Amino acid sequence: MGAKADIQFNSTEFLDRVRGRDSSAIEILVRKYTETLYKAALGLGFNPVISEELVQSVWGTFFDVAPTFQGRSHVRTFIFGILYNKASELRREQKKLNDHDPIDEIMESKFKPNGHWAKPPLDPESFMVASETLDLIQKCIDALPLNQRMAFCLKEIDDHGSSDICKILEISVTNLGVLLYRAKNRLRECIEGKA
Amino acid sequence: MLSCKELVKIMNSKEEMSFFQRAEMRMHLMMCKHCAAYSKHLQIMRKGFKVLFSKISKTEPETIKRIEDQTIEKIKKSSGQ
Numbered sequence: 001m002g003a004k005a006d007i008q009f010n011s012t013e014f015l016d017r018v019r020g021r022d023s024s025a026i027e028i029l030v031r032k033y034t035e036t037l038y039k040a041a042l043g044l045g046f047n048p049v050i051s052e053e054l055v056q057s058v059w060g061t062f063f064d065v066a067p068t069f070q071g072r073s074h075v076r077t078f079i080f081g082i083l084y085n086k087a088s089e090l091r092r093e094q095k096k097l098n099d100h101d102p103i104d105e106i107m108e109s110k111f112k113p114n115g116h117w118a119k120p121p122l123d124p125e126s127f128m129v130a131s132e133t134l135d136l137i138q139k140c141i142d143a144l145p146l147n148q149r150m151a152f153c154l155k156e157i158d159d160h161g162s163s164d165i166c167k168i169l170e171i172s173v174t175n176l177g178v179l180l181y182r183a184k185n186r187l188r189e190c191i192e193g194k195a
Numbered sequence: 196m197l198s199c200k201e202l203v204k205i206m207n208s209k210e211e212m213s214f215f216q217r218a219e220m221r222m223h224l225m226m227c228k229h230c231a232a233y234s235k236h237l238q239i240m241r242k243g244f245k246v247l248f249s250k251i252s253k254t255e256p257e258t259i260k261r262i263e264d265q266t267i268e269k270i271k272k273s274s275g276q
Contacts, residue, residue: 030270116198
């Protein structure tokens with residue numbers, strides 16, 4: 001999905017057609033982003049049936065609220081934001097960032113007061129062997145809170161830019177940093193623990 | 196000089212690093228095998244999850260087309276078309 005190909009989707013002309021529920025505009029948009037939405041839902045851990053319902057629900061909401069969409073963010077960012085909101089509702093997980101996460105204490109305990117490692121990481125070869133067990137990393141990613149999982153997926157798998165991710169999750173850059181820090185360290189800890 | 200603890204904190208947000216921090220990080224990683232191992236873990240992890248995700252998100256084109264068709268029909272119907 002190159003940046004050039006997406007430019008026309010944010011043109012005033014196209015967005016006006018979308019808001020006016022122009023038939024061909026609906027088709028173009030739905031065929032453009034359905035696959036990526038569906039894969040994102042699967043990646044968040046929803047089964048195919050639920051993922052499909054989610055996607056349809058996202059589109060339904062999108063076209064309902066399209067009149068209020070001003071095009072300040074890219075339409076794809078807006079659509080993903082709707083997906084994230086619905087996913088959070090489904091999982092009944094809060095979107096706001098907790099003050100504490102268990103990983104914070106775990107990371108603290110790994111270092112001595114002088115900042116050196118007290119509990120150093122495993123050798124990379126052993127870690128690599130463990131990470132090749134797909135079942136293990138499946139379990140590790142499933143154990144993440146939804147907001148951490150979403151941040152990690154958007155960043156590492158879909159390669160979204162930080163500013164887009166912040167808009168999708170409705171968080172500040174600082175909070176995104178916290179989410180990613182927690183996600184990555186939880187995942188690393190989980191893999192290392194089973195290695 | 197960054198301590199290992201400080202480095203681990205900022206290693207997760209490489210783009211927000213200043214040029215100087217990045218240079219400090221590279222030096223530290225050359226000298227510290229523990230932090231180098233941690234950094235390698237993150238790399239390995241990223242690759243592992245990419246493999247997992249391509250497996251999880253494998254879809255049939257017919258499935259996607261069906262979802263698209265149904266969605267388009269629903270939206271058009273609800274717009275009275």
